[in-house]
Amino acid sequence: MTTASGSRRRHVGGQQSAMILGTLALTAIAVHLAARSAWVSEIVLAIVGLGMTAAVLTGIYRYQPEKPAFWWCVLICGAAYSTGAAIRMNPVSRADPSILLLSDLISLVGAVIAVTALAACWLRQPASRIDFDLLLDTVLIALGGLLASWTTLISPALRAGQGGAVENAIAVAFPIIDAGLLALLMHSIFVSTRNDAALRLVQLAVACVLIGDMGYALDAAGRTDLSSAALLVPHLVGGACIGAAALMPSMVHLNTLRPTHRERSRQRATAVAVVLLVATLVPVIGAGLEFVDRVVMSVLLGALLVGVLIRSERAIKRSSMSERNAQFQADHDKLTGLMNRQALIERFSTEARRDWAGNSVALLFVDLNGFKLVNDTLGHAAGDELIANSAQRIREVVGPDALAARYGGDEFVVAVPTGRRGAGMVADRIVHALTAPFQLHSGPARISASIGIAHTEHELTDATLDQLIRDADSAMYLAKARAVGGYAFYEAVQALDHVIAPTFWDTQPKAVRR
Template sequence: MRISGPRRGATIAYVFLGLSVAQTLIALIVGSTTLCTALLVVTSLAAIASILVGIRSRRPAFALPWWLLLASCIASAFGGMLTGALATADNPVPLTPQLIMLLTYPLQVAAAVTWLRAYAPATARTVSIDSTIVGVGALITVWVLLLAPAFAQHAPASDPRFSSATHLVFDAIVLAVVTHVAYTSARGNRAFGMIFGAFLTQLIGDGLLAIDAAQGTAIRGGSYMAVFITTYGLFAAAALHPSMVDIGTGAGSVPDRFRQRFVEVAAICMLAAAIPAARPPFGVWDQVVRAVLISCLIAGVLLRSERAVRTIAGKESDARHLAMHDELTGLSNRASLYAEHAALDRHGPFEPMSLLFMDLDNFKLVNDSYGHRTGDELIKAAAERLANVVGDRGWVHRHGGDEFVVTTYLDPERTDALARAILDEFSKPFTLRRVRVTLSTSIGIARTTGGKTPPNLDDLIREADSAMYHAKSRGTGSYAFFDDQLRASAVEQLKVTTDLTESLDDHEFELYYQSIIDVATGETAAFEALIRWHHDGIVHPPEYFIPIAESSDIIIDIGRWALGRACEQLAQWRNAIDGGNQAVSVNLSARQLRDVDFVSTVTDTLAAYGLPASALWLELTETALIDDDDIALTILEQLSSLGVTICIDDFGIGYSALGNLNKYPIDVVKIDKSFIAALGTQDEGDPKHHVLVTSIEAMSTALGLITVAEGVESADQLEQVKAIGCQFAQGWLFGMPLPMMQPWTDHVRPASQLRAQGQ
């Protein structure tokens, strides 16, 4: 099998490394100085050639560190070969080659620091301090063990103790830097792992050289030279490995993982403290040098500690900022709003304060049409525009989603002016990257009177939110103050909500039924179940309590009851009429279309009363499809697949009507009664509405849908909808909604037959 591409490059790298390790083992086992020297020369030259080939062939985008490593290997190899050429029995390690080899280490430090700055610029300074501490600790250690004895013995400059001590200090610094990069940004990179191994084996080799130098046995061909064979092999393998091109290209902010460097820093500090204590000084000059070096080490540790404290304090400050500010817009968030309110002087007196609650009208339409990224861009632009308008007149908070809160101590007149200024500013188009959007905002304003009692923030937000929806009811792009009328309405809504929770147990709900007629035959096709609430001696229509119920989860329980009661009644009618195949239509709320258990509720209810899915029609308005439309689509598709008939009610006055017909599994279109009422008589009716009804019916027929004309109240209207082509009609002409009655004897056709006729 032929190996090619990156896999082939990795194989070559591993083969080179394996050969280097094998040569190291051979040199250690044989113990021949000549063999060890020859293997080291061959490996070093091969490594230099391999690094050059790797750089030229792979062309890494961040090549500077590789050229520095190549230069360091050249200096090391040239110095080593020059040592063999100039060495004598009296001077086995001449000074000139030592100075040349010494160039190796600054070049390696430069390469390591270059990678550090490329990979982790945010932590480069901290790592540099840690590496300096390691270097000072290593310097203390080599001073006591190597340098001080050499100075005390008046050793010549060519004494290997001087060079080996220098090598160890640089090794410690380089390894500290490389350790950080290897365990953070370059983690998992095979080539950088080999570089780390190269520096580690180099430290081991220099350590063996230092031991020989301290004992006066530093001769060419020692065991340290065998270890250097592996060092060259690792450098070469790293340059040949395909992952070498990725080193240094992943620059970015990465967390500082001090734990990986802690072992090295702690070990060198412990050595720096223990070794001077175990070795007595050679004189006052030695004591002074030790004191200076230890002082430098302590200063480095203190600097590192001070920086660590500042880093922790900075992270805590960032965490507090993130906790109190919105990540997308940078505005204060809801938590900050409550924290600032809690920090107010609780002893009063309190100044009158206004709270403006606002959201972006039709924001969901933008979000759904252009995606969440455009939606986020719009939120940021709106936040910036709002902050600019408010300025120093108040404080702006993002409450969540497309909702914002402004708090201000302006008087009512100036608060009114501020609201107008916000509306004017938001009437201007937003120019985004993908689209130019024009939308408005609706604002609700609640105000405290001040005094000794602290304001309740939850009450203010609730009141301002109620005022905002009151403003929306008058049209988008407006504002409203929360006043006594709205307060009374809110109190009434709270009372109704409370009463509704008890009404199911008190059996206060009842279903009324209205016929849906086949206009061609006059036969009853189905019945719509309409809920009524008997409370306080009054029969309340759904318009009174359903909108309030939909503001809480009580609508789920009411809807479940209505579904069960309608199916129970239908089952009784079918059993009373042998072979009856009646259908019943039940209205759905928007919250039921977000109830993940709704499909199982329908199937369980049908099974409980022995009804087929075709016996059930479910009616929903277009507005019920606006929120969480993906969830609604999933639920409706599941119901349709069961055979349940899906009807869209009040068609033509809602949101994105044509799109809903195409998107959702609709079976029946119920044309809103306002269009039918405008038909009037054939002589006096509005021709525009006649065209609209005709267009809706034609479009529905083309899509294979059934049409039901709602609100038919006269024979003339019936004739018109029949002429237009509507298959079914519903309205007071055929009877008012009535409570449970005896089974109808008319022929009633199931929904499946209706769909077949519609097609």
């Protein structure tokens, strides 16, 4: 078992190892830029590549990640990148187009492995909670990046290229892969809730690779005149970042699922997609486009438009659903799902007065007998479960036409559009439903219900509900005094010579009887 002090020592050790690796890599890169020699550049590339490999192997051995497949893919990808770059820098290889083509193919294999590994790591979601909106954001960013790549990189490279079909295919493949890398990078930034050093270093490495690939693509398109030494620097920095990430203890978390900031992801993804779209259209304005360019851009713009429309429609539905959920939570008791006291007053004053006009209306005040005993003996969790199950039975008995609300701790109010006889039948069904044993997680429980009934045949007003609740509450005390379980009408209270019911009216709901 790893102790807290052991974990801290590993963390400090990982930081120190990463700093040492970073210092050596920066020194080697500085020598690479100062020497301006192909042979020195190859040596530096070998040093950085071997250092990254050693760091990844050390991290796998030291921290034992449960799923090290990502890091093995990183090793393969790094080896492919380093081999391809070394071949391109070699003076002998530059004179042979077939060898240069081989180096591009090797680098392309490394890029495909990188995209596959990152996609498997950052896009993986449980089947039970796949976030379609986040995936749609990622696709939109990829389409925007691909559109930008076509206008600035792919089309110019195809026009300037003198190679055959394979060379042109490679010139097209790299920007497409980079568009995927950009989408994955932005996706990981949006969804990540952790601030792990390893994750941030991997993200920085991906950004460096994108910058380096863009430099090579611009150079191939004839839009820049950077030296081969300068073009190699971002890839060297990216390799150093990967090695440093592998030495951090948090490298084991890269393959684990993380919670997502959904709102932040949607907002930022939209902003990035719009920026990419605008940045793509700027160089097109006033430019002479060929037929192929127009076709490709029309398809990509159409796909972006469809994606944005789908996303907007889902955002509208999601906003409407959120409003409904917020209103439901404000109007309903969290434990039982029944209306709360305020919602009952509002519904009775609006919908009930409209829909029940001209009908008799009865109000049942339900109090649970024995709830306090269950709550004290089996615990508060059992008490909450009993309240929720009782509410469910009441809901099933009264049906959808009634207004049912949780009025207090173990008290419920039910309003139904019926007369005296119908109210007695509803009360009888509630009494029998609540008398049946409850099978709680903590054990079986038995309770009963005392119900007071008040009814009116007059026109409903704002004061009607208050009066019905007062009268039904008084009748409930009479039912409780008569027997354990049963119901009584308010007329019985009025007929008594002495007062059994309370002589005051408390406008606040009763405290939870626990």
